[in-house]
Amino acid sequence: MKHRLAPITLALTLLLATAHAQQQPLAPTGRWAHQGVGSAPTPPMGWSSWNAFHMDLTEQRVLDSAQVIVDTGLATAGYRSINIDDGWWRQRRASDGRMQVRTNLFPSAGTGGAAGTSLRPFTDKIHAMGLKAGLYSDIGRNACSQAYNTDSPNLPEGSQAEREVGLMDNVERDIALYFGDWNFDFIKVDGCGLSSYGKDRPPVTSGRFREFGPTVIEGNANQSDMDGARALYGRVTQALRSVRPRGDYVLSVCLWGAANVRSWGAEVGTMWRTSRDIAPSFSQMLHNFDTVATREFYAGPGRWNDPDMLEIGNGDFDGSHLLEARTHIGLWAIVAAPLMIGTDLSKAPPALIDVLKAPEVVAINQDPAGNQGVLAYADSDRQILVKTLADGRKAVLLFNRTGSPARFTLTAEHLKMDATAPIALRDAWARADAGTFTDKREFELKPLEALLFTATGKHQLPRGYYVSERPANVYVARDGIRALEQDPIGYRALASWATTDNGGTRPAYAGWGGPRADSTPYDQALSVQRQAFRHGIGALADSRLQVQVAPGSQRFVARVGVDDSTRGKTAAVSFEVWGDGRRLAATAPMKFNQAARDLSADLRGVKLIELIARQHGADTTGPVVVTWGAARIE
Template sequence: MTIRALLASVAISGLLAFAPPALAETDPLAATGVWSIPERSQARTPPMGWNSWNAFRTEVDEAKVLGAARIMVDSGLSALGYTYVNIDDGWWLRRRQADGRLEIRTGIFPSAQVDGQDSSFRAYTDTLHAMGLKAGIYTDIGRNACSQAYDLHSPNLPEGTRAEREIGLSGHVDQDIGLYFGEWGFDYIKVDACGINVYGPDNPLTRDHDYTAVPPLIDQAAINRTDVPAVRALYGEVAEALARHNPDGDYILAICNWGSADVRSWGKDIGHMWRTSGDITPTWTRMLHNFDSASTRALYAKPGAWNDPDILFIGHGEFDQDHLTEARSHFSLWAMINAPLLISYDLRQAPQSLMDIWGNADIVRLNQDAGGHQGVIAYASDDVQIIVKTLANGKKAVALFNRGLGETQVTLTAAQLKFADGAPVQLRNLWDQTNATFTDATSFTLAPRQTLVFEAAGERQLADGVYLSEIPGDVNVAVDGVVAPEPDPVVHRMRNAWGETRGSGERPTYTGWGGAQADATPYDQALRVGGQGFDTGIGVLTNSRLEI
């Protein structure tokens, strides 16, 4: 038995043997002998599908959505796992005051018009289900949605009195979830958080557009001014309603509070996926920003619970058909960190070059690997990163990522893959299908913004087991020792995503600094004990508890 295995055996068996039941109930550091994250039947691999937002924003309609769904089926994307077809903001008309029921904007979803009856999405979801797909819908945790603050030009905003325009979940959680899943037949829900963030009494928007003033629970600029327990409790109420109305467990809860309220620490306990950052935009530096917000969180993601750096922006801006290197990098990175893969493009107009990216079965396979292990950063810098992901078949996936604007040389070592020195390592390039073999180390020249992705096979360093940092999906950080959540300073600081450079600059405020890390300390330093360095290990703070 190795020292690692021996220590793990002693530590785990000792904790289970000597922690009295009463102590386990009161002491968060006491061993419980159980895996505390809910064992969910859905999202055992990251959800895949299509979302309307980046393609159409609020100007979505039934023809556009079903057109995308048909392409997904006919092109073979659905056979690869692209299953969910998700309507984002823009579908609702009003909340009827007589009984609180939501009404659908039937002008853009004509199948929802039912003569002599309430509007219903049932015909629409039945159509998707008949195609072998699943249906997703959008709402907000508060009274009002994001479009009512940020898309005021939209023709598809909720209409009517102040109360009729309050189409969010606040005060209607059980009613709305029952409607969406029980009556209308949806399978997935994205729950935004603008309703508890932007409609404060001091915001002129609230007065000018006659919204109910709601003191913000989230302050995106200051974690210490965010009511973390209250935000968690609101999403917990939604999770409970979903469980009541879906006894078979066939649903997805996507938490969309943009990395705020320390969701990094509790998202896995409440939802199937949680946003780790603000919205993505079709720019390289914003993609870096969103990627960084999730890439160091491998120990917080696992089957049934995934970090979500936002939907894909492939097909737009710096990821369009004229920027295929950037588009492939975007897709490769999301696949390597087990991000949900949600296309957001008008698929009716998609060129084959983009379809080939979304349809790369080998890259999709890495994302959907049954092991559920998010890739771990094996080499970290602001210029180049090497990300290694353990696969269920015992092989490794490795991405070599050039973040910069210049050509660069990247050396890959067997040690970074946790393979033995002196033994051959076989590489298969998953973009061009070429093969190579090396011993100890090999080098590659990467073009600006290029990402190379390989499947690697070789003799393991640890012949009779795996290091815990190789299998983050099998490690639950039940308690991570963070006393006061702090913003993560290693997230890329891009210019304002919406084009202006007012103020003193963009400062990411996503908490997670000090959280548990694979192969690094909680504060992004090399692992060292008593002056001795270690390439492999779990970095945790005092007063942490891991479940394995």
Template sequence: MHETLPRQRPRSPMLPLAAALLILFNLCPGGALAAGTTPERAPLQATGNWTALARGHAPLPPMGWASWNAFLTDLSEQRVMASTRALVDSGLARAGYVHVNIDDGWAARRDPATGRLVVNTERFPSAATPGGNSFKPFADRIKAMGLKPGIYTDIGYNTCGQQANSPGDIARSPRGTLAEKSIGMRGHVAQDIDLFMGEWGFDYLKLDACGLAMYGPESRPVKERGYRMVQPWIDVVSPLRTDIAGVRNAYDEVGRALAKTRPANDFTYSVCVWGDADSRTWGQHVGNVVRTSLDIAPWWGRMLHAFDSASHRALYARPGSWNDPDMLHIGHGEFDAGHLTEARTHFAMWAIINAPLLIGEDLSRTPASLLAIYGNTDVIALNQDKAGNQGTLAYDSHDIQIIVKQLADPSKKGVVIVNRTGSAMSADLTAAHLKFDAAAPVRLRNLWSKASSSFTGETSFRLEPHESLTFEASGERELADGLYLSEMPGRVHVADDGIVVPQADPTVYRSINVWAGTRNGGERPQYMGWGGAQVDMTPYDGALQVNGKGYRTGIGILAGSRMEVKNDGQFSRFTAEVGVDDGTRNSRDAVVFEVYGDGRLLASTPLLRWGQDARALQADVAGVKVVELIARQVGTEGGAGNLVVTWGKAALGAVRPAAALGREPKQEKSAMDWRKTQLPGNRARQTMSSPGRTIG
């Protein structure tokens, strides 16, 4: 049976997104924008509200155990319970590892008469109940141990395990009619959610996307094994051929069903689209855990690939929704007990960027050396710090990275220094990396060796191949009475990042595809998000600079953007130096910067253009719950591209005399006045751009 899934818009040979773009951009022959036209977007409106995801429960990154990296589809109740018992007996459960997530391989079939999923009782014998078939005894057994059971399914008709081609995977796949083999969620969303999260009592749902990507007419599962053909919604090679809106809406439908079944929001929802379909952008609005890359593997290069997919996305994660570079692969390959340096580095890198800490090995066989890594409570504390700030790249290169994370204690930072190479390297750590006062002592506590040290200004380290150093740093803050926004990404919600056309992120390390080897031309993942909001750099990975003046700290973003900052009355003053960044490809149009507090305009700039000095911008935010930062693009030069703008030194602080802040900025025109003075059209415009190239 061949089927095209119901879609949000009519299909075309180029897929709906392509058709929509042709209409949206009014393209002329040759691909240029029609004269005098610019892509239009919904007006940027201050809402006065914190609109980040409130559905589900993930105030901190989830911790636990997951079956996939350990067993793939060859899982069983005995194996799962052995690792579950080891979580408890080893003390890891007390350290916070409370989720027990079974992945693909548990379902026997779907009952065609009732639509109900049937558990494979050969693998999970407790599911053979007097009343028929139920996962509730299994889930209850895990809960009785003080843990939280999790389950897996797919957004399409079929799962990832069903499309695998190994003899073992094929033998373990559901058999029967087309309806019986359709164990994915498509067409059964409400029924399956009620079953999983209601009747059976699971607390965590991982939702994969193979059913939307890997069952096309030429796929082996369809051609050789008779699975239902689905014209792919996701093309992992071409963003233009991916139905981004359709994929998002399908995942959001499941999120709404979860909230309906569990109105107390006592569930965790893992969106697993592997960074495709622009999920690194919209996932924060839908899921509590959002995969940022294709699967990890137990090889160093593949670990770097997964890490890079999340490490530049600090402003797209916060309490309630976390970036997920995939499950830990400690215990296998280049991260096994014979590679403790690599295993510690893998763990520290995941911890510092607030990745979920989901153990992926058979814990019943884990040696003490690896249990000690999982159980390092100091490193766990970095990951579980209540402020929820993802670590950011204070120094970034292909060789050495320094990742710094602001902790809930304003005087403390988490620090991980990583040697990504296979050679010994030196690294300098400075007070400036930590945003600490360079004249004051900085104290370091090594979270592996527990040794303490101190330095003033800077210090140097020698790192062996693949080695990392993990510290808690204490010192006097560079900004004595507040925090830079770049230090607290967990308080920032990028409601609109100004991107018009999603583009692939070129900063992700490209490793050998361990499944295909070097048989093809190389893996070129299309993880969209290039041009997204960044900490201490421009959206295109450049240094922040306005008219020749550099900014070591700030937020880089495109015009046509709106950010929400959770203030909750804790700070009294917002300050920044704002302007068009020198790295913009558009030197024609202008931008207006606006600051709102709980929906009320507090401060704004006049029209600013490329080549003009940055303007000081400050606002009294005493008592304000939500500060909103809007950058409106203004102009009539169609096709000139989105302006790259900088919120330099953007910070929240306590009220102090104006003299201490520098010269009081001159009163500027109201943020509304620019509409009266702009060129004809009286409309803010956003245009399409890519670095190094303008369209039109």
């Protein structure tokens, strides 16, 4: 009886704790809120079959790709997860619901016996090569291929029930099979089953599939059931934790930035897609990159923004476009994105293999601090992103987004370094020192080029660091967003499967208004009653940010107030600093157009602080934007 009651008691405790947190979202907990899903202290790296072979994958093609990974040194560079995408399944066995494999594609799966088929022989081969094995599924009843690849000969077959190969209604059974019996290490869980099987969609009107939802509507978060989608993925998370209690797995949430997953993905996944599918075009790559570039506070060790796999080797990034290929992986490196190769490696020339495994570029991506690069400068044509590395150096990327040469000025201020002291640059591509400068240095970049350096110099603060320099140390416990808005920032590329027979490509991702480093949530400069702040945190009122404190820190310091760019101008906001569950400092309520106030707190012995901007009363004029100006830990 005790063994039966224990899980129920635990579940009830978790339910009550969750309900309490929802009722009191600003209440400090004194505990780091992110509960890791799986194990990925650095961005996952590997290879995926989809962009290489789509539905035409075979066991031999996957094994050959894995062998190239080993033989070329890509595995040594970190690309170790070999992931099967859509197309492997034959049906769900009617007698017991066990998934069956297409043995014409994966002949080693034809084990016979009670199991019928098994992918364990395949994963054993992958593991014997020193690699990890990944699998694909869908959170709904049916998969993406059944809705969009209807001419493929490798679709699930059989009765309607046998063709329901997705996880829905079978989560615990399937996860136990995939991560227990079959011994996979990684799973990508797509979301087409939540979006593509509504009553008016062709798969359902054809009579071949059951209606479901839609729960998720791409580009329309307000009409999506966000809580429902989050709960379904959360069920997968719980099943994985049950089967793999040591956390030795990776869960990739593939919901293409829909249903505001960019804000809650860390609760249910190790990595989560921030955008629609990538394509082998520079414009689509820009689109996907832009869905990540302003989400620095939502990523860190064990929780990664995913702009989709690399297209290096395909289209605009093939062997005749080495500059574009370097730009592509350089962008993914600076924002700490997962590095998943998506090409047929048997056709990749050595020069592209060298791009993929460039050691100092990969090292920037895999830096153990886990910080995502922060925009230090941006206009429509140029961007400068800076990423703080674990050893205190900075990685800096200069990106020319245009088809013409462009001049850049890199400054010590961009790097948060002392302008009077020498700054040494090292070229990550050339693997060579690139000279020193003080104050500023000029560069001219080729069209579509991205230069990537590491920089060593003296910090501009005599002690400590700005909170915005270490976004991985911040967790957004509450973002303060009251009404969802689509994020207007981003390159509006035409999707590879779309045409211009409609009104155009419009912003499609919710989350506009989330906290930002060195910027307001709405991409304005930080300013309180005309006092500008180059560095700090921009957020909305009624937000709570958790910040891990470096050992030996003495105090937190900031100048706070309602930002000049705020839309809400009537409600007052008080600012609070809590440390390990105790209130350390607070201001009286402040209103728009009041001067910034100093706020400091003693951090001796404190491990976690929580920065709370508490709104007093309603504001019918709009969201209240607040600034933690020059927020730093000394």
